[in-house]
């Protein structure tokens with residue numbers, strides 16, 4: 001077995017459902033990054049702008065890189081729990097936080113590689129590094145970048161997270177797989193805020209995942225009615241994807257939350273309660289205030305008059321973002 005094959009086998013033993021190797025070269029589609037950033041002035045993803053040049057070539061992040069091991073870790077998420085009055089939580093956000101867990105697994109793979117090739121060195125990435133993970137994943141043959149802009153595997157769909165290792169060894173690369181979206185448009189039609197549009201750069205500022213998790217301050221009024229019950233992330237473009245109909249329900253990340261929680265509970269969560277319940281999950285990124293804001297919006301979108309008293313109370317809150325959101329929601333509910 002070649003070292004490249006052994007390395008992928010090792011990654012699978014660390015829990016990767018997918019493992020492949022890409023050359024450490026700039027990605028040909030990287031120029032689309034500029035187009036996306038130019039089209040998306042409203043999305044406050046300032047970190048993408050700050051390190052755009054680094055993102056386009058992994059060697060600007062790890063100069064010794066000669067190849068990149070890219071892995072896909074499937075996630076199941078907690079019990080599904082949707083319905084009127086529930087705040088919906090995206091599958092990945094209902095799991096234990098993946099950044100440290102996946103980086104640790106990649107570092108274990110690197111430690112093993114050093115026992116096989118003492119000259120080996122590398123740098124692990126899992127989401128937070130300036131690496132265009134989906135493009136390197138596509139170059140490593142894990143899947144293709146779909147119309148929903150996610151990396152889709154024919155075998156396991158798209159409910160997987162990416163992590164990897166930039167390596168100083170020249171390892172044999174895998175071949176990219178052909179794009180299989182074809183004429184399917186289900187994800188484009190499923191996105192209520194029209195973040196996805198064929199032939200146009202992804203509009204991150206309209207994506208419900210962006211709006212619920214990354215956007216600070218009042219939510220843009222034009223998108224509010226279409227955000228439904230989502231309070232942390234969104235899976236609509238993945239739920240609509242036919243390749244996810246057979247996606248594994250279990251993954252390496254432990255489920256930490258159900259995929260829906262009662263809106264009253266979310267709005268009532270104080271700082272200590274928030275830390276206790278969400279501190280070890282990706283929901284922690286929203287902070288208690290962000291989660292409250294989203295829950296108050298979802299109440300307005302629920303159509304349920306039982307939320308009126310709660311919203312009336314929050315309408316008096318000294319925090320202008322929460323009070324304005326509550327009054328907006330109140331005006332939408334029937335008496």
Ligand code: B12
Nearest residue numbers: 029030032033036090127133150151161162209210233234
């Ligand atoms: C910033 C970010 C976001 C932002 C912006 C999303 C975006 N599309 O850029 C927001 C907050 C909206 C977001 C949302 C989500 N994210 Co996110 N996100 C990232 C992050 C940190 C950086 C992405 C980035 O560099 N964007 C800049 C743009 C320009 O890059 P790009 O979209 O990759 O664009 C390139 C290609 O798509 C290609 N391209 C563009 N258009 C097209 C069209 C076609 C047809 C093709 C072939 C290529 C192509 O060219 C572009 C330029 O290089 C990555 C982790 C990482 N380091 O890569 C995770 C990451 C992409 N996110 C991930 C996930 C899981 C999500 C969510 C599903 C979470 C959720 N359930 O709520 C949603 C999905 C939204 C969506 N449909 O894209 C996973 C995706 C895993 C996978 N299977 O693909 C990643 C890889 C994190 C990880 N380590 O696993 N995310």
